[in-house]
Amino acid sequence: MSKDVYIFEVTxxxxxQLVLQNSAKLPVITLFMGAWSEPCFVISEIFSKLARExxxxxxxxxxxxxxxxxxxxxFKIENVxxxxxxxxxxxxxxxxxxxxxxxxxxLLKGVHVFDITDELRDQARKKHMGGDTEGAIILLxxxxxxxxxxxxxxxxxxxxxIDIKQIDQANDLFNKLPEVAKQSDMGKSLTGQLSFINLAxxxxxIQTLTKLVSEDDLNNQARFDLxxxxxxxxxxxxxxxxxxxxxxxxxxFQDGAAKELIITLIAMLKTSQxxxxxxxxTQLSNMISQ
Numbered sequence: 001m002s003k004d005v006y007i008f009e010v011t012x013x014x015x016x017q018l019v020l021q022n023s024a025k026l027p028v029i030t031l032f033m034g035a036w037s038e039p040c041f042v043i044s045e046i047f048s049k050l051a052r053e054x055x056x057x058x059x060x061x062x063x064x065x066x067x068x069x070x071x072x073x074x075f076k077i078e079n080v081x082x083x084x085x086x087x088x089x090x091x092x093x094x095x096x097x098x099x100x101x102x103x104x105x106x107l108l109k110g111v112h113v114f115d116i117t118d119e120l121r122d123q124a125r126k127k128h129m130g131g132d133t134e135g136a137i138i139l140l141x142x143x144x145x146x147x148x149x150x151x152x153x154x155x156x157x158x159x160x161x162i163d164i165k166q167i168d169q170a171n172d173l174f175n176k177l178p179e180v181a182k183q184s185d186m187g188k189s190l191t192g193q194l195s196f197i198n199l200a201x202x203x204x205x206i207q208t209l210t211k212l213v214s215e216d217d218l219n220n221q222a223r224f225d226l227x228x229x230x231x232x233x234x235x236x237x238x239x240x241x242x243x244x245x246x247x248x249x250x251x252x253f254q255d256g257a258a259k260e261l262i263i264t265l266i267a268m269l270k271t272s273q274x275x276x277x278x279x280x281x282t283q284l285s286n287m288i289s290q
Contacts, residue, residue: 006257007051008060012070019061023086028059032072032082034062039098040081046101050108057113087109117147121156128160136160136183151181154157158190158255185271192268200232213242222255227258231265236273240265240280248287259284 006026008018020026028271029047033040044062051060065072065080069082075084075091085107093110120143128136137160143153154177161170174182174190181187191280203209203225211220223242230239234274246258261285 005052005055007048008059008061008062010061010068013069013168014072015063018059018201019086020058020089020103021062022138023090024088026057026059027113028061028086029065029108030061030084032063032065032075032080032084032087034066034080034112037080042098043083043104046099047106050101050104054108054113054115058111080261083107087111105240117143117150118154120146120194121153124156128163133160141157151177151184152186155181155186155190157186159186162190162197164194167194167201170194189272192264195231196228203229206230206233210286218249221259224258224261225252236265236269238278240276244283244287246279247284 008014010030019030021031022028031040031043031047032240033044044100047060051058063071065077065236072078079096080099082094082096083092083099089167093107095107095278106112118140124136124139124143127139129131132137140157140160144150147153154173158170158174158177161167161173170190171194174194177187182191204212204222206226209222209226209229212219213226216222223246225248227239227242228240230236243258243262246253246263252261262280264283266277266284268281
C-alpha cells in the first residue's frame with residue numbers, strides 16, 4: 001500500500017477487501033454511523049483529520065447503518081456512533097457515543113499510531129511540571145531533531161524560558177517564530193504572558209507598589225501597575241480585583257485602561273481558569289449595569 005490517506009465509505013460488497021483484508025496490514029478504525037446523527041458527523045470529521053495527519057498509518061472506514069443493515073446486524077450495532085477497532089480481522093475494541101479529538105488520539109495511541117514528537121513534548125511537559133526542567137529541555141531538544149519545523153516544540157521552549165525567568169531568551173525565540181505559530185492558542189497565551197512580563201519590567205517591585213496602595217487607596221496608578229506585575233507572575237485573581245477596584249473608583253482612569261485590561265484578562269483566562277474569568281465577567285457586568 002502506497003503512502004496515502006485511507007478514508008473509505010464501506011459497503012457489504014467491499015467490506016472484506018477494505019476492512020478485513022487491510023486489517024492484517026493496518027489497524028482499521030470503523031465508524032458505524034447514521035447520516036442524521038450530529039455526533040457521528042463530529043467523529044467522522046475528527047478521524048478524517050487524523051487520517052490525513054497520520055497518513056498511511058491507519059484506515060478510517062465509515063459504515064452507514066441505514067444503508068448497510070446487514071453489517072449493522074452482523075456486528076450487533078445498537079447505537080450510533082459506535083467505533084470499532086479491527087485488527088487481523090478481529091474487533092479488538094468497541095466504544096459507543098461521542099468522543100473528543102484528544103480521546104481519539106488516545107484511542108489511536110492504543111494501536112501504536114501517534115506522533116513521536118508529540119509524545120516527547122508530553123513527556124517534557126510532565127518533567128517540567130515535576131521540577132525536572134533540565135530533563136524537559138533535553139526531551140524538547142530530541143523532539144526538535146525529530147521534527148525541525150515543529151513550532152509547537154519551540155512554543156514549549158518559550159514557556160519553559162518564561163517559567164525559569166529567562167525572559168530575554170523567551171522574547172528572542174518567540175520573535176523568531178512565524179506569525180501562524182503566534183496566532184495559535186498557545187501562541188496567543190505566550191503573547192499575553194510576555195506582554196505583561198515586559199510591561200512589569202518597567203514598573204516598581206510588587207512590595208513597593210503594595211505599600212503605596214495600602215497607604216493611599218485612591219492611588220490608582222500604583223494599583224494599576226501592581227495589577228500588571230501580579231499578572232506577570234500569574235496572580236490573576238488578585239490582579240483582577242485591583243483592576244475592578246480602579247474601574248469602580250474611576251472609570252475614566254487612563255481612558256478606561258482598567259476596563260480594557262479586565263476584558264483582556266477575561267478572554268485570556270476563559271480556557272485555562274474559567275471560574276476566575278466568569279467571576280470577573282460577572283463583577284464587571286454588575287458594575288456596568290449600575
